[in-house]
Amino acid sequence: MTRKGILLAGGSGTRLYPATLSVSKQLLPLYDKPMIYYPLSVLMLAGIREIAVITTPNDAEQFRHLLGDGSQWGLQLDYIPQPSPDGLAQAYLLAEGWLGGAASAIILGDNIFFGQGLSQILGRASSSESGTVFGYQVREPKQYGVLGFDADGKVTSIVEKPANPASRFAVTGLYFLDGTAPERAHHVEPSERGELEITSLLESYLSDGQLSVERLGRGFAWLDTGTHDDLLDAANFVRALQARQGLQVGCPEEIAFQLGWIDSADLAMAAQRFDKNAYGRYLMTLLSGDNQMKYH
Numbered sequence: 001m002t003r004k005g006i007l008l009a010g011g012s013g014t015r016l017y018p019a020t021l022s023v024s025k026q027l028l029p030l031y032d033k034p035m036i037y038y039p040l041s042v043l044m045l046a047g048i049r050e051i052a053v054i055t056t057p058n059d060a061e062q063f064r065h066l067l068g069d070g071s072q073w074g075l076q077l078d079y080i081p082q083p084s085p086d087g088l089a090q091a092y093l094l095a096e097g098w099l100g101g102a103a104s105a106i107i108l109g110d111n112i113f114f115g116q117g118l119s120q121i122l123g124r125a126s127s128s129e130s131g132t133v134f135g136y137q138v139r140e141p142k143q144y145g146v147l148g149f150d151a152d153g154k155v156t157s158i159v160e161k162p163a164n165p166a167s168r169f170a171v172t173g174l175y176f177l178d179g180t181a182p183e184r185a186h187h188v189e190p191s192e193r194g195e196l197e198i199t200s201l202l203e204s205y206l207s208d209g210q211l212s213v214e215r216l217g218r219g220f221a222w223l224d225t226g227t228h229d230d231l232l233d234a235a236n237f238v239r240a241l242q243a244r245q246g247l248q249v250g251c252p253e254e255i256a257f258q259l260g261w262i263d264s265a266d267l268a269m270a271a272q273r274f275d276k277n278a279y280g281r282y283l284m285t286l287l288s289g290d291n292q293m294k295y296h
Contacts, residue, residue: 003126003176004102005043005051006091009036009063009109010082012056015226024059025225026109027066030250031235031242032279034066035225038250039107042174045255046105046122050076052098054091057081072270073252074261087195092185101179103129108173108224112234114241114249115220125176130210132176133158133202135169136222137215144170145199147213155213158206160199169215172222175202178210248282257286 013020019028026036036053043051051070053063060079070077080094091106092099105126125132135147141162148157148166157166175198188200205211216222225231238249248254253270256262267287274280 004104005048006106007053009055011085031238038112041250042113045119046126052078052080054080054082073256088198089185089188089196089201092182096182103178105176110225111173112223121214131205132212134172134174135213135215136172137168138170141165141168158202
């Protein structure tokens with residue numbers, strides 16, 4: 001069965017107030033593109049074409065206006081309302097019927113991933129028949145969900161914001177899970193803060209010996225945009241990469257074209273739509289053959 005994607009774009013974005021008083025955080029610009037383009041591109045790089053966007057009832061129409069049904073990128077996009085933000089694991093309760101027993105990849109809408117070989121790593125995770133999370137070394141692990149490993153490098157624990165971290169590897173906001181995720185989510189009890197924690201869901205996989213970790217090493221970037229400073233740092237990161245190499249980061253049209261999900265006519269239409277700026281000119285280079293470097 002084909003793996004489906006879930007893109008989490010709910011929440012109220014209170015840490016970014018007043019910037020998010022009237023707009024979803026995931027609709028804010030991150031340098032030259034809407035923030036949601038970046039996690040959407042990650043799911044596309046994993047070969048996923050059926051994606052559900054989970055967002056608040058108030059924000060759903062804005063996401064539809066921006067993304068449509070996804071056909072411009074060869075995707076099928078659906079929208080699932082989240083009446084209240086009750087934890088990341090809640091996504092599997094909301095999307096249970098839509099998933100229909102399919103395996104899934106779920107990504108936070110404010111996470112940015114970048115690195116050589118990313119598509120190959122995503123491919124390995126997608127081919128797994130159990131659960132896969134992605135570990136990233138951080139300087140201050142106490143702020144994250146932290147992975148513990150045995151002497152052979154096998155994951156042994158996942159602890160949310162531990163006082164004494166077992167390692168410096170944090171769990172990123174990207175999870176590949178099998179078709180049992182919704183059933184497991186039904187057994188997750190609310191935490192002390194009243195939420196259905198994704199960590200509890202992952203622990204059920206770990207206890208069954210069904211969880212593996214892909215470590216993102218040197219040269220990889222994992223950024224979130226939870227604060228104003230984080231948002232600016234992520235935008236500057238994208239700007240520096242694009243200015244230096246002349247290559248886009250998080251460009252759905254490019255990924256769809258390289259994967260054969262859209263053709264030259266579709267790409268030309270997108271380029272014409274954005275012909276007054278550098279984004280449209282970049283898409284034109286894909287058509288002319290001036291840009292030969294593939295997404296990785």
